[in-house]
Amino acid sequence: MAYVPVVFILAGMAAYTVLAGADFGAGLWTLLAPGPRGEPIRDEARHAMGPVWEANHVWLIFVLVVCWTAYPVAFGSIASTLSAPLLIAAIGIIFRGAAYALRGQGASRAAEYLFAISSVLTPFALGTAVGAIATGRVPVGNAAGNLVTSWLNPASVLTGVLAVVFCGYLAAVYLAADSIRFSERALATAFRRRALAAGLVSGALALAGLFVMRDSGLDLTHGTALVMVCVSAVAGLATLVLCWRWRFGLARLTAALAVAAVVAGWAAAQAPRFLPGLTVTQAAAGRSTLIALIIGVACGSVVLIPSLALLFTLFLRGRLDTPESHDPVHPEPAPAEAAASSPGTPPSQAGTAAPAAPPARLWGAAAAVGLVAGTGLLVFLDPAWAHALGVACLVLCAVAVFRLASSPPAP
Template identity: 30%
Template sequence: MLLIIITILGVSFILYTLLGGADFGAGIVETVAGRKGERIVSKAIAPVWEANHVWLILAIVILFTGFPLVYATISVALHIPLMIVLLGIVMRGTSFTFRHYDVTHDKTHAYYSIFFKASSFITPVFLGITLGAMILGNINLEYTGSFYEQYIAPWFNLFCLAMGLFSASLFGYIAAVFLIGEATYAIEQKRYVRISKIFLFLTIILGVVVFLAAEQENHQLFNEFFQSSLSIGSFAAVALLTPVTYYLFNHPNIVLLRIAIGLQVTLIMLGWFAIQFPILVYEKNGNHLTFYNTQAPYATLYQLLIALIVGLLFVLPAFYFLFKVFKKDNGQNVN
């Protein structure tokens, strides 16, 4: 039962990274593409951006109900970056809504665009920073230090910043690949192919920086990586898929490109999960929070599993229908 709940939690994070990441990344890509990209970005994310947050909400509910100590620890120790994430989500949603659905197009439109782009970058950066703080192991639940030591030092460091920039770059990469299929004209498609290549190389570089920054912060991420055969296999598969993806950039097929990027992101998440498992939060005192020592009572997990199964029976068909209706014309080859 616990394994099923963990699997659903992992799949939720993967889906949010792919779908929600594509939405946030669209704002980052729009910054690179300039005003010419605004029309395509708005057309691409307008029908689905609200629905994609379902997977983040699902993950939060699972943590809150199934692993309450983990939820409480993150909410307290990392409340500053999490608050910035929440503010970014709200600011991005409201600015996009006013920009896209406003009946009049006046000078306020430019301000909405600025807020949309800024929040699209800030939010994934602080999501990555939060994740980095969970990995690094500077969180102290004894609450004996100063405010800085308790609530700022765990995430205000080189490793967490590298994780934040890596997350933003990965989201931009996902969005750029997806936007190739949203472009109508060949010149637009070529622009997003070029941007996709830039974000691909940037993501690879920042991935290396993450490992180097971990060593700088005395976290033996390299050793943890090489101790997990699943992590090695996952990242090896990502490396093998990279030239395939690059080939598809030069000989684009939208369906294959999206499958390739989906596999790459899934394998990256799987590789990270293999390094972490079963730890959810590394603590400074060594008493790390795992799936096993923080799980809720059996009765709670049982009811949670029933709710998840029933909920997914409604959500998955609705999600499929949403994308079928609004994305049915996509998937064409680039000519």
């Protein structure tokens, strides 16, 4: 049971790297696209991040909460010894969010530079913290490690640089796919070049990192860690081939797999050590705390995962595009237009609308009834059957709200 929260932490780190990392990478490409000629690249990066840039930080919060709940001694040691890079990352996230909001209001070029620099500084600081943990530079105890050299050393700095390059690599692949969706071939070409270049740089740095990490105490060249390294290498090569052939939809998946495999390889190489002299089992909290944590994560996942899945589905389908966004590549014609354009359709039927979907007001009523009934049953009644029925009503409310959010707007 002591290892179950580790699985949660690794899953959260992989999700944060794959999703939020792409957002940080978008900021990197805005920094590397100055001047009027880079305006389309900056606009595309801003558009692609718009609906999801705040939601992705849920995974960072998830990792922190699980770590300090399940492994309090290890978390205290990490947070105290690595207080500097963690503080830098936190400040970077705050400045980045503020600059992004200001940039959306037509702020000065200085806000754009603040956004871009924060997008580079944050993954670098987080990467150095991961490198310090991986190479055993965080001893057990309150600020027991060196506050400077624990994260400013060759292995940690290389990990930070690799994190920045990985972010740029993911962002370039995702943005190329997004540009294709909007029929912006020139932008897709620009991001395709960046994806190929970032992929090659990532591969070279990852290969160098194998030797640097081995000299620093983390051997990734045997066992399960080596398998994960090979998976990452194969997925990275597949991404390059897919990008070269303009298959960006599949390239998204292989790029994410390449980065997630690196996280899994690090965990496999470090197991069972959490910190020097402290194994995962020794660092774990009491059994009752772990059970409560596992139940809490399981219950929260029922709400969190469908919500994020809905958010990304709506975004990828263009439902969250703003009026000033590009038109989709293949916009679906309105029912009347489709009927009028279909060969052999009689004129009398050309303007006939398709059968209407169930009215949105029914879903709205179901959501309202579910919320009121579920709250009332849970708050004012004590029997177990009433609580079970109340939970069912709240689930009905959630389903109705999701259905309303995913419904196309009324004509």
